[in-house]
Amino acid sequence: MGFFDDKRPAAILKHAIIDKYISPFVGKIKGIPALVYLDPFGVMIPFKKTAQVFAQRPSQPPATELLINFSAVGLRRVAGLLTSTKENPGRPATLARMDAACGGDWWQKV
Incomplete structure (x- = not known):
């Protein structure tokens, strides 16, 4: 069975x-x-x-x-990269992963 x-x-x-x-x-x-x-x-x-x-x-x-x-906290943390002036070599990969999680980059405009 x-x-x-x-x-x-x-x-x-x-x-x-x-x-x-x-x-x-x-x-x-x-x-x-x-x-x-x-x-x-x-x-x-x-x-x-x-x-x-x-x-x-x-x-x-x-x-x-x-x-x-x-995680809303995680989303806010990643969204902070959009306006940050600090150099962050992982920024493109992190934003790409959030785009994948959200099904597109629509969240970046919100």
Whole structure:
């Protein structure tokens, strides 16, 4: 009998890099309702990766809920780079990661 064969509520806790685990995970929850909680280390999970949870699931039931811990403090810290006059060699990479987390650079104009 597989882990989800009896359709009882189950919880999976996985400490992993989302890029390597999201596709196999979504495959495991196919056909059953799911609440997915993503709590990144740091401030950013690429938007494309979080969108995969929905893209790989049917639009009809079972229901899928996605809860993401998104750090407003981290966003403000990264946004400070936009107006900072200090030299910061990591600025382009940090802004690019936040763009990926937000699904574009729209947040820079807010």
